[in-house]
Amino acid sequence: MxxxxxxxxxxxxxxxxxxxxxxxxxxxxxxxxxxxxxxxxxxxxxxxxxxxxxxxxxxxxxxxxxxxxxxxxxxxxxxxxxxxxxxxxxxxxxxxxxxxxxxxxxxxxxxxNHTSSAHPWFRAALAARPGSAERERYLFADGKGEQGELPPNDWESIFGGPAWTRVADGQWYLHLFDPAQPDLNWRHxxxxxxxxxxxxxxxxxxxxxxxxxxxxxxxKAEGLPDVGFNSMTTGRRQSELLGKGRLPYFDQDxxxxxxxxxxxxxxxxxxxxxxxxxxxxxxxxxxxxxxxxxxxxxxxxxxxxxxxxxxxxxxxxxxxxxxxxxxxxxxxxxxxxxxxxxxxxxxxxxxxxxxxxxxxxxxxxxxxxxxxxxxxxxxxxxxxxxxxxxxxxxxxxxxxxxxxxxxxxxxxxxxxxxxxxxxxxxxxxxxxxxxxxxxxxxxxxxxxxxxxxxxxxxxxxxRIRHEHPALAGTAGAVTWLEAGPGVLAFRRSAGDTVLTCAVNVSGAEVVIDGYGRPIVASAELTEQGGGHLLPVDAAAWFERR
CATH class of the missing domain: 3.20.20.80 (Glycosidases)
Structure with a gap:
């Protein structure tokens, strides 16, 4: 136990x-x-x-x-x-x-960001007319084209396909995910x-x-501007910009x-x-x-x-x-x-x-x-x-x-x-x-x-993370160590107590020496000389007090 x-x-x-x-x-x-x-x-x-x-x-x-x-x-x-x-x-x-x-x-x-299409607000919006107070809670817009038959812009759902769905009266509503997840108007x-x-x-x-x-x-950006590309026009999905570039519907100030x-x-x-x-x-x-x-x-x-x-x-x-x-x-x-x-x-x-x-x-x-x-x-x-x-x-x-x-x-x-x-x-x-x-x-x-x-x-x-002075709470900044090619090693310390984490991604066994005694390891360690043999694709924590 x-x-x-x-x-x-x-x-x-x-x-x-x-x-x-x-x-x-x-x-x-x-x-x-x-x-x-x-x-x-x-x-x-x-x-x-x-x-x-x-x-x-x-x-x-x-x-x-x-x-x-x-x-x-x-x-x-x-x-x-x-x-x-x-x-x-x-x-x-x-x-x-x-x-x-x-x-x-x-x-x-x-x-x-969005509700269900079964939310009472969205049901009321569908029952109301364009320009109504009920629709203002969501992002409804008129379409492009002679009869409004095209989506308001080129935005794409994170789940693939257009981010707009047309309703019976001809307007479109925005859903950055599934059509059953209409986006809310957070300026309301x-x-x-x-x-x-x-x-x-x-x-x-x-x-x-x-x-x-x-x-x-x-x-969303004012005016709902186009991104300028989507998977239909270039084969490149807009979601590929997540974390890499700016989209008019994400990370607005x-x-x-x-x-x-x-x-x-x-x-x-x-x-x-x-x-x-x-x-x-x-x-x-x-x-x-x-x-x-x-x-x-x-x-x-x-x-x-x-x-x-x-x-x-x-x-x-x-x-x-x-x-x-x-x-x-x-x-x-x-x-x-x-x-x-x-x-x-x-x-x-x-x-x-x-x-x-x-x-x-x-x-x-x-x-x-x-x-x-x-x-x-x-x-x-x-x-x-x-x-x-x-x-x-x-x-x-x-x-x-x-x-x-x-x-x-x-x-x-x-x-x-x-x-x-x-x-x-x-x-x-x-x-x-x-x-x-x-x-x-x-x-x-x-x-x-x-x-x-x-x-x-x-x-x-x-258990060790909670109780060890070098890991518990916010103690112990990361100090990187030189441990050989393909070995990631850093130490954290509290006073005279030092905990070192070593990870072997080198593709071959490595000897870890000088970090103290092992207190937990992801694979079995064996002693070799004055150190320990760390297997391939393994990590261990060592302690020195």
Missing amino acids: TAAINRTPLASDDDWWRSAVVYQVYVRSFADANGDGVGDLQGIRERLPYLRELGVDALWLTPFFTSPQIDGGYDVADYRDVDPMFGTLADFDAMITDAHALGLRIIVDLVP PEVRAEFEDVLRFWLDRGVDGFRIDVAHGMI EVHDIYRAWRPILDSYPGGRMAVAEAWAETPQRLARYIGPDELHQAFSFDFLDATWSADSFRKVIDTALAESTIVGAPTTWVLSNHDRQRHVTRYGDGEVGLRRARAAALLMLALPGCAYLYQGEELGLPEVLDLPDELRQDPAFLRTGESRDGCRVPIPWSGELAPYGFSPEGCELSWLPAPATWRALSVAAQTGVPGSTLELYRAAL
Whole structure:
């Protein structure tokens, strides 16, 4: 059994988010308590002791609000209620009460760029006439061409295809994602007031923070100007500019006015309520603008998601993120996987190679200063499920582009020899997506207490991260070390105590010497001379006091 982690009581640490480890719960795929094959809030509540023992500080829950579920709940029809698929508000209240009692905080996913087409506001807009007050809450526009038969501009949906859909009276409405997700008009005071009230609704229920979906997207350039190209005209998708260039519908300066209005609301509640932006910007300086004492607390650093398995790539990602952190005086936020990207076991090569590298990458990330976000199942070493039948896929992007995020959303395995591996109650075989037969060996039960398992590696690393003076809190800046070609090594220190993280991406075994005794490693180390032999695609933490 892993030793218990010492925790600071919730009410006494307003800066908890600066060094927290946050576990992303994809709600429909975490744990199913009622046997319908879909994860729910009661399932999360029952598994809270597992998450406490794992050693995380907070849970980020993907949207559980009332929704037609066209885009996995990111199409919200009622921001103040729980979808019956996931339970009730009473279930949420019971879950958050239990989480707080265990020292776990709760972050909820807020979706402010767009609503569901089933939202009462949008239904009223469709029933109203062009130019009506109801339509002003969204982005309706007249089309181009003699009869308005062409879209108002060349904007493209992130999910592929045009970002405009025409309604019966001839006008068009904007949806940067699925047609079932109409974009809101954030220059409308009623929209701003509504979401400020939504924030207070969930803060009053005790939530500790918000993950802001598409935080860069709420304001569109005046006049809705063309981008100048799209996949129909050049074969190049506009989404390729995300994080690399400017688009008239993303990262507009006026978006920061929204967060300057939100920050006082967060600050008016006790206990360090926070918000983290899912934001893409063309430069580190522009991304840094989302963070600060008058705006949001964090913005995700997504560069790890695109890093290749090389010392140079990882070093560049880390140096860039730490430089951004210095710009804003706020901690870096690290991510290896999430619900929108292929799991990093598969990105790093899949199979045994991918798993070895994923385990090493976890130690690399968890040794860095700042906040780390884990995606459910990565502590089990889950790979992407690449062979889901097309007819079972539910990602709306799949029908438009052939690309699917369903493979990283398969329900995680808890126990047993047969699918769905304890995801649903005993005797229930329902699961909204099927888990592969190979996952029986990756379940929580199969790995618990097994030396060298990925689960026990995460438990050990998280315990050390919380308790080691060189890693705990915000202590210990990164100092790079010269460790030979293909070896990434840095140290963090607190007083006379030094922790060194070494990662071998060289393609051959290397001897690590002079860093002290190993305290955790992603692969077995052997002594050689006065040092230790670090295997290929492995990482280890060494301590010297």
